[in-house]
Amino acid sequence: MTPIHIGTLPLATNLFLAPLAGYTTLPFRWCMREVGGFGLATTELVHARSLLEKNRRAFELIETRPEDSPLSVQLFGPVAEEVRDAAVWLEEQGADTVDINMGCPVEKVVKIGAGAAMLKDPKKTGAFVRTVTRAVKIPVTVKTRLGWDQTQLDAPVLAPILEDVGVAALTIHGRTRAEAFSGSVDLNGIRAVVESVRTMPVFGNGDVCDTATAKRMLEETGCAGLVIGRGALANPWVFQHIQAGFLGHPAPPEPSLGTRVAFMTRHFERAVQQRGEKLACTQFRKTIDWYAKFFGPCRPLRLAMKELSSRQHYYDLVGQFLAYRNQHPLSRRENHPAVNAMPA
Numbered sequence: 001m002t003p004i005h006i007g008t009l010p011l012a013t014n015l016f017l018a019p020l021a022g023y024t025t026l027p028f029r030w031c032m033r034e035v036g037g038f039g040l041a042t043t044e045l046v047h048a049r050s051l052l053e054k055n056r057r058a059f060e061l062i063e064t065r066p067e068d069s070p071l072s073v074q075l076f077g078p079v080a081e082e083v084r085d086a087a088v089w090l091e092e093q094g095a096d097t098v099d100i101n102m103g104c105p106v107e108k109v110v111k112i113g114a115g116a117a118m119l120k121d122p123k124k125t126g127a128f129v130r131t132v133t134r135a136v137k138i139p140v141t142v143k144t145r146l147g148w149d150q151t152q153l154d155a156p157v158l159a160p161i162l163e164d165v166g167v168a169a170l171t172i173h174g175r176t177r178a179e180a181f182s183g184s185v186d187l188n189g190i191r192a193v194v195e196s197v198r199t200m201p202v203f204g205n206g207d208v209c210d211t212a213t214a215k216r217m218l219e220e221t222g223c224a225g226l227v228i229g230r231g232a233l234a235n236p237w238v239f240q241h242i243q244a245g246f247l248g249h250p251a252p253p254e255p256s257l258g259t260r261v262a263f264m265t266r267h268f269e270r271a272v273q274q275r276g277e278k279l280a281c282t283q284f285r286k287t288i289d290w291y292a293k294f295f296g297p298c299r300p301l302r303l304a305m306k307e308l309s310s311r312q313h314y315y316d317l318v319g320q321f322l323a324y325r326n327q328h329p330l331s332r333r334e335n336h337p338a339v340n341a342m343p344a
């Protein structure tokens with residue numbers, strides 16, 4: 001994979017960790033940085049006004065640490081001046097880059113005119129974004145979808161407008177707002193966006209989970225890089241595997257179950273450290289579903305983790321699971337991660 005610049009920001013590779021609200025928290029990003037293979041990570045989406053009001057939750061979302069670099073902070077909000085002021089404040093705090101969310105399909109976000117609702121009026125959105133790009137020196141990027149629905153595929157209209165107002169890079173999730181996460185990603189739709197701009201890098205996003213899907217996305221869309229979300233939640237080694245595939249190296253050995261569980265445990269411990277035992281347990285009741293995709297048969301663990309109540313409980317459940325699996329090794333087929341692979 002090739003090094004790339006987003007505006008003035010040099011990045012080691014053109015593979016990126018996508019923002020995933022509720023998942024790409026600092027504890028997860030920190031563990032991902034240790035595995036590596038991606039050039040940039042992005043925070044979960046943060047409401048610009050909450051940040052300006054110094055809301056505790058917004059501050060938690062932008063928490064970082066030296067290893068968690070380079071990092072983009074993703075902002076959303078319906079008021080251009082608030083997004084501008086939040087971007088200026090983030091620049092003063094040393095943020096590498098800010099991203100504006102124009103893809104979130106959630107009703108409470110679109111009903112205030114933010115997220116994917118910004119796709120509906122490309123001209124107005126261009127003026128909104130210009131307010132932000134004019135105010136900061138750090139690169140401003142945008143992440144969006146193909147359009148509101150199949151009758152309004154406006155991303156190829158919006159993209160050149162964003163390029164003209166100084167957006168440094170654009171990520172396109174190849175689905176519409178109406179599709180949310182259903183069906184499969186539309187590579188022709190992403191290609192139309194790539195072809196609509198002059199030099200602004202456009203990154204393809206959606207359903208990339210291994211070398212084959214990464215190659216297909218790059219070849220069929222002509223995009224300048226790949227943004228991977230759920231594929232990394234299920235398999236934190238996905239970036240390394242794609243890198244090896246592109247370099248023509250043999251695929252690195254699949255991490256053992258023990259290595260995967262150790263990653264999950266580091267993630268859990270850091271979540272406990274950062275947010276406290278109670279919140280970490282609540283988060284892990286859903287996080288387990290992603291790790292489980294590469295654990296092979298693990299239904300009892302997955303179900304028991306839905307009731308996760310304490311740190312001790314976590315170690316009891318994981319200990320029982322590993323003891324069971326040590327006594328009952330899997331057949332070769334069951335052990336193959338593709339059995340449990342994406343999409344969810």
Ligand SMILES: Cc1cc2nc3c(=O)[nH]c(=O)nc-3n(C[C@H](O)[C@H](O)[C@H](O)COP(=O)(O)O)c2cc1C
Pocket residue numbers: 018019020021022023043044045074101103104143173181205206207208227228229230231
């Ligand atoms: C649980 C979840 C949370 C997400 N949160 C965000 C977010 O905060 N900001 C954003 O731009 N996209 C968000 N997305 C969209 C992803 O970044 C990405 O565009 C989408 O999942 C498709 O890529 P993937 O197939 O690689 O996951 C979220 C998706 C999921 C499933």
